[in-house]
Amino acid sequence: MGKTERQGKRGSWGNFILIAVGILILAVAAVGVIVVPRYGRVFAEYRKYSAELRESKKELADAQKKNTELLAARDELQALDAEVQSLQAETFSYAAELEKAITNGGSNKRICYITIDDGPYYRGRKFLEIFNKYDVKATFFLTTANGDMLPDHGDISASSMYPEYLKYGHTIGNHTYSHNYGAGGIYSSAESFMKSIRKQDEFTEKATGGYEPVIVRFPGGTGTAGSELGGMIEGLRKEGHGWIDWTIDSSDSWGTGNTSPKIIMKQIKKAAKDQKIMVILFHEWSENSQKAMPQVIEYLTEQNYIFLPLFYDSMMVEK
Template identity: 30%
Template sequence: MGLNAKEARQEARKAEAVKEAEAEKKKAEKEEKKKEKEAEEQRKKELSVQPGVAVGTTEASDEKIVYLTFDDGPSENTQKVLDILDQYDAKATFFITGQKPEYRPMIKKAYDAGHTIGLHSFCHDYETVYSSEEAYLKDLEEVGEIAKEQIGFVPCFIRFPGGSSNTVSRNYMEGIMSVLVPKVLELGYQYYDWNVSSGDGGTATTEEIIAQSETDKYHQVMLLFHDAATKETTIEALPTVLEYYKNLGYSFKAIDRESLVVHHQVNN
């Protein structure tokens, strides 16, 4: 027996309702995909890297800035560094390691004081870090997790152990830096070398560190220091270096997305 007119209308309405529901579902799925795409594009934008500026080139800005950077911490000296920076109203960037777990709360303290946290290495053992691409990325992920535990996110600013121009990595894998440099950029990180080195990574005296740190060659200085327990000479030299640049009209800023980016020539 066929449907009467009323039943036919009811079936038609049901079919129309199903059709509308399916259309709404497709629309919602489309909107969700659109949001996901926009979120991904925003993430890429936020992590977008800036072009590298080779050492010795003229910076785009004439603003006189010193970007103080401290590798290898946190350590027994981190609080001393923070106290000196505070005295001069200076901001800096700390490229951290995982070497001294007992000082990890200093990462958050530095961040809360307005300094930038960057990633250096978890173990800082060249033989381990530069044994393979996988080993380096594992180490980078591990130190990133330390930062995340302290400040709630993984920084996108990094510094290679020894810098991108290091050649010691050749002892462990030929061509590893030529692989890692484009890889970290592809992953959304930006790496920073330096255009002035204090020389405090070795056995330089306080006077030698001061002499090597001070220059009027650049409008924007990316200055390499070390935050490590053995670097009392750095603590001794730092106030004099800050006074020097302050008297020349420089400001002291932490690295951000608008900062000068210094990239060395890759040599392995």
């Protein structure tokens, strides 16, 4: 083997080593530059995710615990609600007995049904305060004629008032959705009347979480319903509603100059002379009625009246 050949062999061996070292360096560089940071990011993200997962698991457990507590509270509320309803049914059955006893002379007690039309108004809260103070129950015949907001407090929704009446044991009645008894309004046909009744029932059920009004007050009274009254009554009967007018008009809708707390008291005193069971017509927007109410309650209490909310089986409710 010649010198040159050996040098050549040594040269190609050297080149091979150089190339191998080069590849090795490149591979290490690639691992260092590309793979390590990439996996480093992946590991960091994995750590982040698993921490988040642990957090979510904890949140889930908390939510489940809270859900269990809420379900228990709901069951408790439902039990309480059932208790209230059965107590109310019992009260109404006593009230029906009392009505009979009063009518046939078996009791010298008297009953006053305070009815308040056209709400909800913000003023309704004032009436509720008075009723709470005297422990008086009443009936509110509600309409949506004034729209979705309270007419005397435009930033408060009308529906938010509905549970307030129920909370204190008052009855909510149906005074039609539109209250429009002009030409082409609710009294133009039995169907348009029933449509307005149904719409108001739906509004009430939604606003109260399921309360179904069963007593209707015709806007203006049955006397203003006109020639289609028979069909309307048939419609109400078919759909399980009773209806009621009043035995005494408080006068609060008679217009300026024709009504005042004094005139209201005069009306009440007149009725108390011979009405053993009285149904008084008031309006929720009336400041005069609000002012007169404490005197009305005090006077009628002296006259041996008790104040009850209306119920379907009352003899005063037509059906």
